[in-house]
Amino acid sequence: MSLKEMPIEINTFTLFQQGNEQAFRRVFEKYQPQIFSRALYFSGQLEEAEEITQEAFVQLHRYREKINTPESIYPFLYRVAKRMAISGFRRKVLRDQYELDQHADWEEAGQALAQQLDYRELQQELEKIIGELPEQQQRIYRLNKLEDHSYQDIAEQVGLSKNTVRNHLALASKFVRLRLDKIFLFFL
Incomplete structure (x- = not known):
């Protein structure tokens, strides 16, 4: 088992589930580089990867009591990060398409108007x-x-x-x- 795959200690995990700040910090320090790396890979943008990583840990903290084992932490964070990156990509595509449509509409209207006024x-x-x-x-x-x-x-x-x-x-x-x-x- 590689160091990346090794879960946190059971004592730390128990404290983490109970909302202990030090334990959460240890979980964050262990998984943040990996989740950030995956978020950067998914999104392709540094700022967005930082936001995704932050939100993944917010979600982890919110649902910490539902995480059953230390081994479940990384998969949970990974799924949240991937889902957020996909949602962000969809929003960007829709926003870009809307802007293109708006630009085309205004350009057509502007050309027609320019011909007459x-x-x-x-x-x-x-x-x-x-x-x-x-x-x-x-x-x-x-x-x-x-x-x-x-x-x-x-x-x-x-x-x-x-x-x-x-x-x-x-x-x-x-x-x-x-x-x-x-x-x-x-x-x-």
Whole structure:
């Protein structure tokens, strides 16, 4: 039996099951390098492997009383790490596919719009829409969206709370977005 396959001592295991911090630390020190190595192999990314390893040990601690033998610790950690890596991979694939789809949709819409409206006309339409907003919302919208000021900067400039600025900006953004959507739909 290799050193890697040797389980922890029965005394340490019993203390570990009872929630002893020192025993858990020993279990962690024994299995962490192996689980991290497997997680890195599964995920291919250092940061993700660290997260997977950490979560595997969190799960081990949570279910420590259900682990029956010292020999069961490594297989438990391995299964958790593998399952998490597979889930992470699935999420990444779905996220990448969604981003590609979104990019393609926006690119198509943008090309169609560019054929019928040039940038200047669109800018004029945007200015017209912003001009329809209440004065306070106009100012807040321009400061945030056109001049890239933070909520805090705007709050200090206009003498309102940060939350009030956020609310005004949300209302203004929704109004502008709805109006622009109508223009885009007209040209598609």
